[in-house]
Amino acid sequence: MDYPGKVSRQNSTPKDDFGNAATTSPSLSRPNSLAGTSVAVPGPLPANHVSLDATTPGPNGFSTPPSNTTMMIGKCMCCNSNLRFPVSVSCFRCTVCQTINDLKPTQQKGDPVTPLTLDRLRAMINTCRSNNNGRNSTNYDTLEQTIQKCFSNWYSLNESFSNASFEHITIISTIRRFLSSANCRSVTLEDCGVALDQVRDAYRILLELDIKKKRRYQVFDDYTRKSSTIPTQFSTRVSIPPQHSKTHSTVIFRRRVDLVNAFISFRLSKQQRAQAPNTVLSPAYETDWRISSAARVMALLFAANKQSYKIPLSEFYNTLVDYIDLIADFNTWEQRSSKFAFCQYPFLISMGGKITIMEFDAKRQMETKAKEAFFTILFQKRVTAPHLILRVRRDFLIEDSLNQIAANEMELKKSLRIEFVGEDGVDAGGLRKEWFLLLVRELFDPRYGMFTWDEDSNLCWFNPASFETSDQYYLVGVVIGLAIYNSTILDVHFPLACYKKLFNSPVGLEDLKVFRPAFARGLETLLTFEGDVETTFCRDFVGEYEAFGELQRIPLVPGGENKPVTNANRKDYVDRYVNFILNDSISKQFEPFKRGFNHVCGGNALSLFQPEEIELLVRGSAEPLEIEQLRAVTVYEGFREDEEIIKNFWSIFKSMDPIMQRKLLTFVTGTDRIPATGLANLALKISCLGDDSERYRSRHKLQSKLQRAIEESEGFGLK
Known part of the structure; x- marks a missing residue:
């Protein structure tokens, strides 16, 4: 897998x-x-x-x-x-x-046993009831003997309730109802020896067995011990292909994911109860084969979910995994140790846990670069800054940034500092955020021509007709990589397809629907049209894009301008056109962009993320801004929470319209979006510097100063 x-x-x-x-x-x-x-x-x-x-x-x-x-x-x-x-x-x-x-x-021995079917069971039950001869209770001895004889023979059990169609799964729900009504105990693989090629359906049935949510831990442990032979087998020799899991309903699929996660949580909680409270979980899980087997099962479910998106990625996260020593787990995984590591199965690690690992990896690499700079000064008598310092002019922001990044290409993994030429200011994080904000705004400006925008989705894509050099796209990739590396959220409107391509994941029509919905609907109409496609649509195998007012036509196949689209070849036409838009037409623009991104971010920590998580990491979350929740996580220095000026600030913030609230958030944090892990992880601190705050005792004065700060937030000057 x-x-x-x-x-x-x-x-x-x-x-x-x-x-x-x-x-x-x-x-x-x-x-x-x-x-x-x-x-x-x-x-x-x-x-x-x-x-x-x-x-x-x-x-x-x-x-x-x-x-x-x-x-x-x-x-x-x-x-x-x-x-x-x-x-x-x-x-x-x-x-x-x-x-x-x-x-x-x-080998099968003795007389063959007739496999059970639902119709046969019903007939036997009716026979027993009809033969009660007026007694108050029915004698089911014949039925019990038949079931016992069938269930004691592995071949008969394996053939019972069989269905020739693999995709037809209604028999499973029937078996589930029968097992529930018969009050049967859980059937495990330790009860019989069955050849691997004959047991796949048994696994499918076992995964359907429900576990009562209100059972005591001891009962749950008994169940998991009985079924503990499933996981490794399931994921190695007789693994059920993801194509089967994706055909289930969302409810059944979610139940499977919850079952495996509950098992992992149970194993981890046993270790947690065995040690002191409020401590990091011990690494005993590294040798727990039950956890590793369950992780293998979850890998199959995760693969099935990627083929048919049923539940969000967050439902695969296991909260208890955040309580282990993730840094030690990451180091174990990097060292390719023989021990189990959750980083092998990163879909179990929450977004916050992955960010913790990535920040550790970034800090480690920054410290390495700082040490290299120190030893260079010490032994080679050559001055090297421990930080990457970019000195740029506001009027030539792109040119200066590109030139200095090219000149310091080997220093990009140092901690970033920004200096604006002609301005007094020490970068404690604010100037860096402003540089990111201004640079991204200019690079993605439609007038600059590097990217095209779709009015319906408000998302941008690489402009196949751009006159800009590959260096400009390399700069965009570096900037996005630096933003991730320096934990900065960017206002970048790329669709998910862009991040999929960074991870070499396939993209298709579903991705095109996201950022060009109107065009994608047209292609779907062509695919489902019941009339004559050739005479109605009058299309040929040619891809088109607009280049500064002129229509460019590129054949999708040799001689495509003379090959009409018909009912027989329309699927091939749509596939080629989608590939043309997402891949072929922008290869000259995307490749340098990807190279710049990987130059900064390429590493083991980034491979733990999914494309959806990288998108959330770069752009942040667009969830509504909850002022009270933000207030609850704010810390104060030099103020008390119950002071009048603090009350006035939150009152003004809350009374603003949503647009002004986002602008104030941009003024404070450098972006109007919320961190990927939510408002609880937004580090907002209100500090008192000297006696300046004494001038803002009145609510009106504080509001006017905030308004001015929001509207005139660009630049840094001292007078």
């Missing part, structure tokens, strides 16, 4: 069930099939498997194989641990999870 941040794991030291090697931790690499054997799911030791009896008890109590026995190495089908066992045995017990692994499927 491929997903962002997934790394291969080194195989752990092999061991066997005979005490001949040290115990190893489960490996997270994809297990290799056992050479020359067919492998069944874990089950109890069958009576006819006596190959282990050839061994003799060793001094440690375990069976020891004869010295001339040929050994082989394989994977436990439950916990994925490396194991060593004799070639001659037909099954073995794992020393980690105690699951018995069948190397050869058990």
Whole structure:
């Protein structure tokens, strides 16, 4: 299963069930099939498997194989641990999870048992009721014997309630109702040994079994122990493809995600209860094969959700994961340790947790650059600034910024400082935010011609007819990378497709609908039109875009200007046109943009994010501004919260219209958008500098000063 941040794991030291090697931790690499054997799911030791009896008890109590026995190495089908066992045995017990692994499927013996069907069960129930002979209670002995006989035979159980159509899943809901009415206990894979190619449907059914939300932890633990053989098997040998999961309803799909997340939370909470309160969770989870198996299952559900967007990414987040030492987890993942790390499965980490990791990675790289500057001064007698200082003129903002970034290309991972030529001011963060704001505003100005804007979506896209050099687009990529690197929100109106392309994710018609909805609707109309497409639409295989008032026509295929669009080839035409808009026509503009972005942000921390999260990280959230919530997280220095001037400030802020509120937020923070993690993480601090605030005792005067500050917020001058 491929997903962002997934790394291969080194195989752990092999061991066997005979005490001949040290115990190893489960490996997270994809297990290799056992050479020359067919492998069944874990089950109890069958009576006819006596190959282990050839061994003799060793001094440690375990069976020891004869010295001339040929050994082989394989994977436990439950916990994925490396194991060593004799070639001659037909099954073995794992020393980690105690699951018995069948190397050869058990063969059907005795008289065949007729599989159960819903119609057969109903007929037997009706027969039992009709034969009660007037008794008050019905005798269901025949029904019980039939069910017991069928459920004690793995082949019959596997064939029961079967449906030839894989996509037809109504049988599952029927089975769920039957199991509920029969008050059956949870069926687990430890009850029988079944060949892998015959057990996929059993997994589908097991995932449908409901867990009562109000069960006690002990009961939940019993359930998870019974079904603990599912996860690793589910995600390795008999994994159900994401195409199946995406066909389920949103309710069922959400229930699956919640089930796996509940299991992970339960395992983590057990570790939390075992240690002191208010402390970071211990790294015991690194060797918990149950958590790693559950994460594998969640990876499949996450892949299915990407194919058919059913629930938002935030529903995959596990809150308890934020309580582990994420920095240590990130370091473990970077070192490619054999231990489990949540960074392998970043969809489980919340947005706040990922930002914590990214800020740590950025700070670490900044400190490295600062140390390099210090040693350069110390040993080479050459002065090097510990910060990246850009000195720019307001009238030549783009030119100066581009020239200085090009001259300091190897210093971009230092902490950024901005100086405006001819102005007095020390950059404590405000000048940097203003530089970002002004530069982005100028680069994305429609009059500059680098980007085109769609009136319906108010989103911009790369202009295929731009006369600007690749250096200008490289600068845009660097600026966006620097903003992420320096934790600054930008007013950039890129669609999600842009961030998908940065991650090399495929883009298509659904992405085109976001930033060119009218054009996308036209293409959909062409696809669904029931009449003659050729005579009605009169289109040929040519892509078009406007270049400063002139229409440019580019063939989508060789000779496309002479190839009409018909009912037979319209799907191919739409696919090529969408690819033309999103990829081919802007390749000269997008490639330098991507290169500039990766030059600053390329690294392991960024790979933890999804494109949707990067968009939120760059632009911030557009959620409504809740003044009371912002007030609750504001800190004061030199003021008390109950002072009159503070009350007046919040009263004025609250009375402003939404546009003025956003402008005031821009004046204070440099952007009118909220951080990706919400208002609770907006660091707003009101400080008293000297006695200046004494002049604003009246509400009217404070309001007029705020109004002036908002309207005249650009520039920095001392008089």
